[in-house]
Amino acid sequence: MQAMLAARDLACRRGERLLFRGLSLSLSPGEACHLAGPNGIGKTSLIRILAGLLRPFHGSVECRASIALLDERHALDPQVPLECALAFWSELDGSGTSLMDAHRERLGLVALADVPVRYLSTGQRKRAALARLLGQRAPVWLLDEPLNGLDTAGTELVETLIAEHRAAGGTCVVASHQPIRLAEAMRLEIADFAA
Amino acid sequence: MIGRLLLRDLALLMPGGRRGGALLPLLFFLAVAMIYPFAVGPDAPLLARTGGGVIWVAALLAAILPLDRLVAPDLEEGVFDQLAVRGVAEELAVAVRMLAHWISFAPLLLLAALPAAALLGLEQETLRTVLLGLLAGTPGLAAIGVLIAALTASLRGGAALAGLLLIPLSVPILIFGAGALARPDGGGLAFAAAISLLLVAVTPFAAGAAIRAARES
Structure with missing residues (x-):
């Protein structure tokens, strides 16, 4: 099967420091990869x-x-009610309102529609960012610390969402220093490639 | 898609918009026009002769105020990153931002120039030249503003530096725009408009490159 996302012989330099080198990666539809390692190793x-x-x-x-990207910066305008902030992205992505409503329901965001984003808690913002991610309907997910700030139910929800995404033929790269359950995912210790 | 981007930028930047503070530059502009007569005293001919230049200086100073709201918040929030993974070029996002910035301050600035001209006792002919000059010069000012905002967005203390950078860069527009007051043959206005056009054409590429470079830092 042809790779959906392939990286060959990557090296990354930040400032004067070489973080890793010789890192290769290939993911076919349905596959997932867990990037593991301590802080500062180069996951992000x-x-x-x-x-x-x-x-x-x-x-x-x-x-x-x-590609759909989820990182610690959620790209939701802080002054705007959650509904409007999400509507901007769903209109850009062309995802319908009924679809977005279903995602919001699932992520427990319905009651927060009128609340400006800056009043949301860390976990609620992460859930909102997940709604944006789902609305994008991109086959390749790049998730940077998707569990940060989420409670136990939220963690399980993310694991379920990733499993469903892979079952639908998507691929997923998850960078996380926390344990995350990904069925049959390959695990990449970036420390193995440290320069 | 361009329309959606423009709507968001306008909702953030317009007076009463969500990023707030959009009326401050206008009030600042009027305040400068108002204190000038206090400073030089009640000499009507002097005010009428120098008032046009004061309006120009006030407009330049007012253009400094919105700089820190133009690019930095979106860079911090990762909006440009999300647009990039969706294939929206930084150049396009910046061009739209520039248009929204111009719409949010230039028409109101031209309106505010009317009471400012009354405060300074400008002749009708002078007022006409000032308004035409501002019309020709404000697109360039908007372009310089977005460019500087993009260049300084990732720096600490970027807001203060941005103000310092805007003044020398806007000197050409000032020389020809305000210079039209002294030489009423229209040549100055044409030059101000030409500089504006050049800046509007160059800014999306320069500011787009600046945003990409900010990611590497």
């Missing part, structure tokens, strides 16, 4: 390189499908 940098936001110091990334 790798996610951003895969998303095309950071140029690798060496190597190349090939992606055959559209």
